[in-house]
Amino acid sequence: MKLNLSPYQVLTISFSSLILCGAFLLMLPISSQTGSSLSFIDALFTATSAVCVTGLIVVDTGTYFSTFGQTIIIILIQIGGFGVMTITTVLAVLIGRRIQLRSRLVAQESLNQLTLGGIVKLIKMLVKTTLAIEFIGGILLSFCLYPDYGLKGIYMAFWHSISAFCNAGFDIFGGTNIFHYNTNPLFCLTIAFLIIIGGIGYNVTEEILTKHSWEKFSLHTKVVLTATVILLVIGTVVLFILEYGNTDTIGNWDLGHKALGAFFLSATSRTAGYTLMDTGALHESSLFFIIILMFFGASPGSTGGGIKTTTIAIIVSTVNSIIRGKDDVLLFSRRIEYDLIIKSLTIFYIAASFVVVATMYLCLTEDFSFIRILFEVTSALATVGLSTGITPEMTIYGKFVLILLMLIGRVGVLTFLMAIAMRNKKKPHIGYPSERIGVG
Amino acid sequence: MKLNLSPYQVLTISFSSLILCGAFLLMLPISSQTGSSLSFIDALFTATSAVCVTGLIVVDTGTYFSTFGQTIIIILIQIGGFGVMTITTVLAVLIGRRIQLRSRLVAQESLNQLTLGGIVKLIKMLVKTTLAIEFIGGILLSFCLYPDYGLKGIYMAFWHSISAFCNAGFDIFGGTNIFHYNTNPLFCLTIAFLIIIGGIGYNVTEEILTKHSWEKFSLHTKVVLTATVILLVIGTVVLFILEYGNTDTIGNWDLGHKALGAFFLSATSRTAGYTLMDTGALHESSLFFIIILMFFGASPGSTGGGIKTTTIAIIVSTVNSIIRGKDDVLLFSRRIEYDLIIKSLTIFYIAASFVVVATMYLCLTEDFSFIRILFEVTSALATVGLSTGITPEMTIYGKFVLILLMLIGRVGVLTFLMAIAMRNKKKPHIGYPSERIGVG
Numbered sequence: 001m002k003l004n005l006s007p008y009q010v011l012t013i014s015f016s017s018l019i020l021c022g023a024f025l026l027m028l029p030i031s032s033q034t035g036s037s038l039s040f041i042d043a044l045f046t047a048t049s050a051v052c053v054t055g056l057i058v059v060d061t062g063t064y065f066s067t068f069g070q071t072i073i074i075i076l077i078q079i080g081g082f083g084v085m086t087i088t089t090v091l092a093v094l095i096g097r098r099i100q101l102r103s104r105l106v107a108q109e110s111l112n113q114l115t116l117g118g119i120v121k122l123i124k125m126l127v128k129t130t131l132a133i134e135f136i137g138g139i140l141l142s143f144c145l146y147p148d149y150g151l152k153g154i155y156m157a158f159w160h161s162i163s164a165f166c167n168a169g170f171d172i173f174g175g176t177n178i179f180h181y182n183t184n185p186l187f188c189l190t191i192a193f194l195i196i197i198g199g200i201g202y203n204v205t206e207e208i209l210t211k212h213s214w215e216k217f218s219l220h221t222k223v224v225l226t227a228t229v230i231l232l233v234i235g236t237v238v239l240f241i242l243e244y245g246n247t248d249t250i251g252n253w254d255l256g257h258k259a260l261g262a263f264f265l266s267a268t269s270r271t272a273g274y275t276l277m278d279t280g281a282l283h284e285s286s287l288f289f290i291i292i293l294m295f296f297g298a299s300p301g302s303t304g305g306g307i308k309t310t311t312i313a314i315i316v317s318t319v320n321s322i323i324r325g326k327d328d329v330l331l332f333s334r335r336i337e338y339d340l341i342i343k344s345l346t347i348f349y350i351a352a353s354f355v356v357v358a359t360m361y362l363c364l365t366e367d368f369s370f371i372r373i374l375f376e377v378t379s380a381l382a383t384v385g386l387s388t389g390i391t392p393e394m395t396i397y398g399k400f401v402l403i404l405l406m407l408i409g410r411v412g413v414l415t416f417l418m419a420i421a422m423r424n425k426k427k428p429h430i431g432y433p434s435e436r437i438g439v440g
Numbered sequence: 441m442k443l444n445l446s447p448y449q450v451l452t453i454s455f456s457s458l459i460l461c462g463a464f465l466l467m468l469p470i471s472s473q474t475g476s477s478l479s480f481i482d483a484l485f486t487a488t489s490a491v492c493v494t495g496l497i498v499v500d501t502g503t504y505f506s507t508f509g510q511t512i513i514i515i516l517i518q519i520g521g522f523g524v525m526t527i528t529t530v531l532a533v534l535i536g537r538r539i540q541l542r543s544r545l546v547a548q549e550s551l552n553q554l555t556l557g558g559i560v561k562l563i564k565m566l567v568k569t570t571l572a573i574e575f576i577g578g579i580l581l582s583f584c585l586y587p588d589y590g591l592k593g594i595y596m597a598f599w600h601s602i603s604a605f606c607n608a609g610f611d612i613f614g615g616t617n618i619f620h621y622n623t624n625p626l627f628c629l630t631i632a633f634l635i636i637i638g639g640i641g642y643n644v645t646e647e648i649l650t651k652h653s654w655e656k657f658s659l660h661t662k663v664v665l666t667a668t669v670i671l672l673v674i675g676t677v678v679l680f681i682l683e684y685g686n687t688d689t690i691g692n693w694d695l696g697h698k699a700l701g702a703f704f705l706s707a708t709s710r711t712a713g714y715t716l717m718d719t720g721a722l723h724e725s726s727l728f729f730i731i732i733l734m735f736f737g738a739s740p741g742s743t744g745g746g747i748k749t750t751t752i753a754i755i756v757s758t759v760n761s762i763i764r765g766k767d768d769v770l771l772f773s774r775r776i777e778y779d780l781i782i783k784s785l786t787i788f789y790i791a792a793s794f795v796v797v798a799t800m801y802l803c804l805t806e807d808f809s810f811i812r813i814l815f816e817v818t819s820a821l822a823t824v825g826l827s828t829g830i831t832p833e834m835t836i837y838g839k840f841v842l843i844l845l846m847l848i849g850r851v852g853v854l855t856f857l858m859a860i861a862m863r864n865k866k867k868p869h870i871g872y873p874s875e876r877i878g879v880g
């Protein structure tokens with residue numbers, strides 16, 4: 001089987017077409033509750049945000065859009081989520097195979113997936129698994145929402161289950177009505193676990209479901225799971241401490257709810273963007289910390305964005321090796337090859353450059369404080385969707401920059417670099433006892 | 441010759457003693473114009489700022505300190521400047537020799553400098569060259585200051601020549617009186633060139649003075665000179681554009697003075713910290729841009745701080761190689777070894793981590809906007825000394841953190857990592873056609 005279109009082109013073309021179709025449908029009067037028509041830039045923004053599973057909004061999804069409009073949005077989210085997951089998963093398999101061929105460590109299972117039949121089977125499994133998880137999430141959320149909203153609650157439960165699993169962060173409660181559930185353990189934990197499962201990537205989910213012991217897991221799965229847990233814990237602890245006394249967020253809650261709120265904020269920050277409290281009311285040091293969590297993001301092959309947990313793991317491990325004066329960078333007793341280290345470190349710089357340039361530009365066009373702009377830019381590039389509330393008030397230039405960042409964050413920093421890695425013709429390294437993991 | 445004390449210990453002990461002596465002297469009533477005694481934290485802050493050639497101030501050097509106090513400060517600056525230059529230069533030679541021995545590319549000239557006599561000769565030359573440059577700078581500045589201040593102007597001229605060459609950024613004009621010279625070409629250009637020469641490092645200055653052709657220059661010198669020029673030009677152009685219409689800074693000046701102002705700001709931002717305009721009045725996007733320039737800093741073996749021009753050159757070159765799918769990272773047709781690349785990339789993360797943690801902490805203790813705190817923290821760690829004006833109003837916790845950052849920025853991110861690199865026992869790599877340059 002041969003791939004003649006570059007994956008970068010496939011993704012760009014299909015995403016752009018999907019976004020334009022979506023924008024057109026969202027502009028129809030039938031999409032709005034009042035029968036009015038959305039401006040092109042706002043429709044384009046919403047469609048991009050949905051397809052790129054970001055969650056930044058310029059009009060309130062719950063109060064502006066009709067059920068028709070909301071359905072369009074959730075379909076865009078689901079297609080966007082599937083698109084990102086399948087393409088990145090297939091790419092990871094392709095890249096993995098090429099590298100394994102090069103390094104003479106051919107894994108039969110990867111080769112199997114490479115036939116057209118294998119890919120179709122992979123995608124079928126991915127869709128089945130996704131729908132099953134979203135179904136379970138929908139059922140659980142129904143227990144929270146049916147009592148309050150009746151039958152509409154069931155629709156809302158499944159809508160938000162999809163949105164959460166795809167790490168999209170959209171909600172249709174209307175305004176800040178979702179905040180009513182910010183101390184409801186079933187609601188928070190269901191959404192949080194959908195986010196986390198969606199964020200670890202399909203490869204990892206599949207390994208967890210098929211192999212049942214830590215020893216059998218691939219290096220990739222071990223790194224993803226460890227990094228995810230560490231980031232969740234650090235995020236929860238730091239945000240708990242920083243916001244402990246902030247009465248506009250978790251300050252007035254009792255201890256258990258405070259911990260739940262900090263945990264949810266930690267989970268949602270690394271890519272989902274579900275907002276259960278007023279992000280704009282967070283302490284500035286929390287905003288800065290969340291900017292860093294957003295920049296780190298979720299794991300490769302998932303619906304999440306950012307520079308990825310594996311990239312962070314390699315960076316931390318490298319810094320640790322240098323400080324301790326060790327020659328090799330190890331993760332779970334496997335040596336990470338130099339070129340993978342350098343690629344990881346490079347992904348960081350490229351993503352950071354985008355953030356810096358976009359922030360400087362928006363500081364000129366927009367009239368908001370620096371940290372809010374930095375927050376918004378990082379949120380868009382890492383396709384997180386959290387906002388201090390400035391998105392709807394932005395100029396058309398600002399909105400356009402955010403649209404571009406969402407696209408780059410989705411297509412670019414992720415797949416663009418993968419496409420580069422595939423073009424990278426290397427002489428085979430023979431005999432190195434190293435193993436590759438996916439990054440960026 | 442054998443070095444038994446770790447260079448890290450030497451530098452830490454000598455710097456700490458010098459700072460404590462300085463703080464004691466600055467607390468004496470004779471040091472102040474009014475005969476009052478400075479609080480310990482402020483004296484410690486001023487002494488640290490002087491010895492670490494930073495330039496952050498908590499009391500105005502020109503109006504608070506007597507001539508005695510000012511003389512103490514300029515002596516601390518000169519000793520601090522010499523200390524940093526000699527220790528880092530000697531270290532660079534030592535490290536260079538070890539690595540060259542390892543890679544069997546022994547350069548005779550480096551070995552020569554390694555004898556005790558060689559080091560003494562090196563330091564003598566360094567002191568002579570420094571004093572000669574500072575003397576020339578003093579003469580040139582006298583032309584500006586004698587007409588306005590008479591004989592006191594000559595004292596001020598030499599004081600500021602030392603402060604500029606050492607990249608200390610202290611001034612004794614009193615308050616914002618130095619702003620009167622912000623469109624005086626002789627003053628601005630003399631200070632700027634002292635800053636630039638001080639910032640390229642003694643190794644490079646010596647090569648320029650002894651070898652007279654680009655081809656004969658070492659890779660280190662070529663990289664430092666190229667990176668310095670590129671950063672100066674980019675800095676000038678970007679700041680010119682960003683501040684073009686800002687009437688609180690260069691907005692009301694004519695085109696030539698605007699260019700001069702932008703050039704001076706670009707030169708001073710990368711480590712000197714001389715302030716010729718109200719830094720607090722700069723546009724937020726300029727502040728953010730200057731934060732990045734400060735973080736980049738000057739060159740190794742100089743009085744400047746930051747993560748160093750050579751580190752940036754390696755990072756940019758690495759990103760470029762990855763994007764173009766090349767295997768090797770080249771600078772001037774020399775391959776950069778993987779371990780040096782990884783070390784450079786790592787320096788960036790370590791410095792960035794310090795900035796992030798300190799900024800988050802100061803966001804909690806101080807009541808200033810996020811960008812001002814980020815600016816202050818970066819300025820301290822990179823020993824720049826620019827400030828939006830918040831330093832004197834900081835809490836004692838904030839001042840203490842800045843003191844630590846100045847010390848870490850001076851001793852740590854620079855020499856600490858060099859000490860680490862020396863401890864790093866590597867198996868010799870034989871036959872690689874690569875060449876090392878100093879970083880961070």
Ligand SMILES: [K+]
Pocket residue numbers: 053054055167168169271272273383384385
């Ligand atoms: K999202």
Ligand SMILES: [K+]
Pocket residue numbers: 493494495607608609711712713823824825
């Ligand atoms: K300085």
